[in-house]
Amino acid sequence: MPLDKAVLEELRRAVGREHVIDSSNDLRIFERDASIEGAVPDAVVLPANTAEVSSVIRVAAKHRIPVVLRGAGTGLSGGAVTVRGGIALQVTRMRRILEIDPIAQTALVEPGVVNQELSLAAASHRLFYAPDPSSQKACTIGGNAAENSGGPHCLYYGVTTNHVLGMEVVFADGSVQWVSGDAPERVGLDLCGVLVGSEGTLCAITKIKVRLLRMPPSVATLLAAFPTIEAASQAVSAVIAAGIVPAALEMMDQVCVGAVEAHYHAGYPTDAGAVLLAEVDGIPESTVELMAAVRSVLAQNQGYAMREAQSPVERDLLWAGRKGAIGALGRIKPNYYLHDGVVPRSKLPQILSAVGEIGTHYKLPVANVFHAGDGNLHPNILFDLRERDVLPQVESAGEEMLRAVVELGGALSGEHGIGLEKSAFMPWVYSPDDLDAMRRVKDAFDAHGIMNPGKIFPDPDRKHAQLAGRTGLAIEAKWW
Amino acid sequence: MVVKTPQSKATAEKPATAEELARRLHEIGEAGLAVFPVGGGRAAEMGDPPVRDCIELRTTALDRVLEHSQADMVVSVEAGITLEALQAELAKSGQFLPLDPFNSPGHTIGGLLATGWAGPLRLRYGSPRDFLIGIRVALPDGRLATAGGRVVKNVSGYDLMKLHYGALGTLGVIVAASFKVFPKPLQDVTVESTHESMVDAWVASERALAMPMPPAAVELFSNGRVLARFLGSPDATKRMVADLGWKTVDAAAWDLHSKAAPARWARIAMPRHQLRSIVDNLGAGEQWWASPGTGIANWDVAGGADDVRAVRTAAGAAGGSVVLLAGPSEFRHDAGAWGTPPATLHLMRRLRSAFDPNHVINPGRFVV
Numbered sequence: 001m002p003l004d005k006a007v008l009e010e011l012r013r014a015v016g017r018e019h020v021i022d023s024s025n026d027l028r029i030f031e032r033d034a035s036i037e038g039a040v041p042d043a044v045v046l047p048a049n050t051a052e053v054s055s056v057i058r059v060a061a062k063h064r065i066p067v068v069l070r071g072a073g074t075g076l077s078g079g080a081v082t083v084r085g086g087i088a089l090q091v092t093r094m095r096r097i098l099e100i101d102p103i104a105q106t107a108l109v110e111p112g113v114v115n116q117e118l119s120l121a122a123a124s125h126r127l128f129y130a131p132d133p134s135s136q137k138a139c140t141i142g143g144n145a146a147e148n149s150g151g152p153h154c155l156y157y158g159v160t161t162n163h164v165l166g167m168e169v170v171f172a173d174g175s176v177q178w179v180s181g182d183a184p185e186r187v188g189l190d191l192c193g194v195l196v197g198s199e200g201t202l203c204a205i206t207k208i209k210v211r212l213l214r215m216p217p218s219v220a221t222l223l224a225a226f227p228t229i230e231a232a233s234q235a236v237s238a239v240i241a242a243g244i245v246p247a248a249l250e251m252m253d254q255v256c257v258g259a260v261e262a263h264y265h266a267g268y269p270t271d272a273g274a275v276l277l278a279e280v281d282g283i284p285e286s287t288v289e290l291m292a293a294v295r296s297v298l299a300q301n302q303g304y305a306m307r308e309a310q311s312p313v314e315r316d317l318l319w320a321g322r323k324g325a326i327g328a329l330g331r332i333k334p335n336y337y338l339h340d341g342v343v344p345r346s347k348l349p350q351i352l353s354a355v356g357e358i359g360t361h362y363k364l365p366v367a368n369v370f371h372a373g374d375g376n377l378h379p380n381i382l383f384d385l386r387e388r389d390v391l392p393q394v395e396s397a398g399e400e401m402l403r404a405v406v407e408l409g410g411a412l413s414g415e416h417g418i419g420l421e422k423s424a425f426m427p428w429v430y431s432p433d434d435l436d437a438m439r440r441v442k443d444a445f446d447a448h449g450i451m452n453p454g455k456i457f458p459d460p461d462r463k464h465a466q467l468a469g470r471t472g473l474a475i476e477a478k479w480w
Numbered sequence: 481m482v483v484k485t486p487q488s489k490a491t492a493e494k495p496a497t498a499e500e501l502a503r504r505l506h507e508i509g510e511a512g513l514a515v516f517p518v519g520g521g522r523a524a525e526m527g528d529p530p531v532r533d534c535i536e537l538r539t540t541a542l543d544r545v546l547e548h549s550q551a552d553m554v555v556s557v558e559a560g561i562t563l564e565a566l567q568a569e570l571a572k573s574g575q576f577l578p579l580d581p582f583n584s585p586g587h588t589i590g591g592l593l594a595t596g597w598a599g600p601l602r603l604r605y606g607s608p609r610d611f612l613i614g615i616r617v618a619l620p621d622g623r624l625a626t627a628g629g630r631v632v633k634n635v636s637g638y639d640l641m642k643l644h645y646g647a648l649g650t651l652g653v654i655v656a657a658s659f660k661v662f663p664k665p666l667q668d669v670t671v672e673s674t675h676e677s678m679v680d681a682w683v684a685s686e687r688a689l690a691m692p693m694p695p696a697a698v699e700l701f702s703n704g705r706v707l708a709r710f711l712g713s714p715d716a717t718k719r720m721v722a723d724l725g726w727k728t729v730d731a732a733a734w735d736l737h738s739k740a741a742p743a744r745w746a747r748i749a750m751p752r753h754q755l756r757s758i759v760d761n762l763g764a765g766e767q768w769w770a771s772p773g774t775g776i777a778n779w780d781v782a783g784g785a786d787d788v789r790a791v792r793t794a795a796g797a798a799g800g801s802v803v804l805l806a807g808p809s810e811f812r813h814d815a816g817a818w819g820t821p822p823a824t825l826h827l828m829r830r831l832r833s834a835f836d837p838n839h840v841i842n843p844g845r846f847v848v
Binding site for chain 2: 103104147148150154158159161162171177178179181182183184185186187188189190191192193194196197198214217237240241242243244245282283285286288289290342343344345346371374375376409410411412413414415416417418422426429430431433434435436437438440441442443444445456
């Protein structure tokens, strides 16, 4: 439903005429993020600063219009999709790195700063920003904070929430506040902690103070082949069970390796059932010791053709293959659908066979490339949208995969968020009382429900889980 | 049946299950009374004195390990288990929870989460805020609500763990929790240096913090002693210890340190590089110890409420805070446990109202 002319005029006054988009052709550009559902916003507004974000939200609050924050649009769960219409609040004009403090080892950034730009800017101080989503060349720190994003190196370093020290946010009434900051303790409730990962449903983020880490003096990266994906999974469990927590421990299956190798020529063994990419860092003494321990455990678990990167260039090439894997899958099919359920690490062999069986059942190729050390799956269901009626099949396959994850004691999402895509599945994991507790938090921050409506919470009017799961299955099985 | 001070055993209840605890919490609230949740009682003086009579609600009967998945390095426990009992369970498989609070032993997990107390290892591992992956709480309306899960990475729904951590139970009484646990390090070496001047002691602690493999803990004491702990692989720790050149001491030094608990105890939390200026101004006779790497100092307050307020003003101006962790009621009442509330107090109040509108849990004790 197009916005009232008077409302559009108020928005134009808030951010300047040229920063409000309302022509239907232009709006279509903002229909999607990197997930598979879309909805066209009624207006796109591009504020330049916190005051403008506040003004826009005040207009939205006055007229009870939905506000959906949007960074680079790389999100994978529909978080930036305006499913109930309203305003897409695009923050990419707010892209300044305001401060890098090499003494305190912190950075203050605007939400539109691209993840990798921050690490590049910090590099001259021998510092880096640890959370490294595969989309880091495009995704924004604001989006990362909203989704509590992860990345390969989060196995050791932790996810976004562990690196956000404080934020300036705009609440649903347009008020601007700082939550937390440089001090290690705050007085009162940890609002920052609950706002990180709240997927734009509680506030807009306008500044982010993050922790930077010292670059490790030494890094070692190992590629190892395995006869089967199950053997590789077993090896992952064995590494962790041996008390080694590598900086990263990533897996790719044969489908993925084939596509990556054809594209990057990184020397991935295409005959292997799966490969692992393991990285350790620290001082030279510890990387030598840790890498020897990793090699030994992998060798005991059918690992072969182990190859350690001999130069930074070789290491970058190995990582380019991993981080560009999903793009390379375009060689097989033009479209993909990706879930990111998490299972207890020891359940990896079981979930991977289940994922394989589901793919076979639906006659859809599946490529696995994922954060094995965390148990965080990324099964890519490959398809061609031009094929008739394929999309419902793809979605059903995805749903079955997530169902299997939950039945193994897992979680619906490790780093992509619930968004639009998985809200219907929340009752598989949480009881009505659990969801009610989350709802109370939502209402406390956003009484009128204007911030990113239709996300996280199940919307019975819109989407049902196809699989008739018992509510609160996990609770009956265990203690939750 | 009901007394003013929360210490009396006569008014204590010890529910046998989480469900019973939730039911009693509800019933007590319906009767117009209030509760003072107690785990090990090691932080019973934290916060302002309650403004209403409270019935002690003890969690110590909820002391089971619900599940320890060794291969997944995840543990789920009931809130009333002591830290020591949990560590003993984890040690069987070479694992541990990197949590070393002061005023030990005897803390319960629920108590540690509710108070947000952490110790020297926070430098390397962070606080439970960083490795708490799931939580279950009893709400004043009698319901039990869960958030998070039992996997190490999870963004399914709001991170309510963060809201309950350090909330002194004001949004619900914690009945169970899940943690990511860690492998015991291959080597664990403790070194010490002592200094006549505090200037030298600060320099020494900064030097330890700047080592290429940073120590897992660095503690600086007001008598000029610095204690550092290196965790890691054998050759790496050996090199750090050699490069630093301090005297190796028995790891029992940390056990002794963890017993520290001043009778009038204030926690100063500062942006790391502001800590020294605040601590330097405490006065020559004051006893304290600090984690210069995290920005926290623990102050054994020799003076009275005026001294606390003066330090608090300076700390606040530099972006930090001073919170009372222990002390006689009148001292806490006079100085105020928390200081000036943050600008977001109205939101915190709204959250509290959403869960505990009648302030049944710890009335008047917390910021909200």
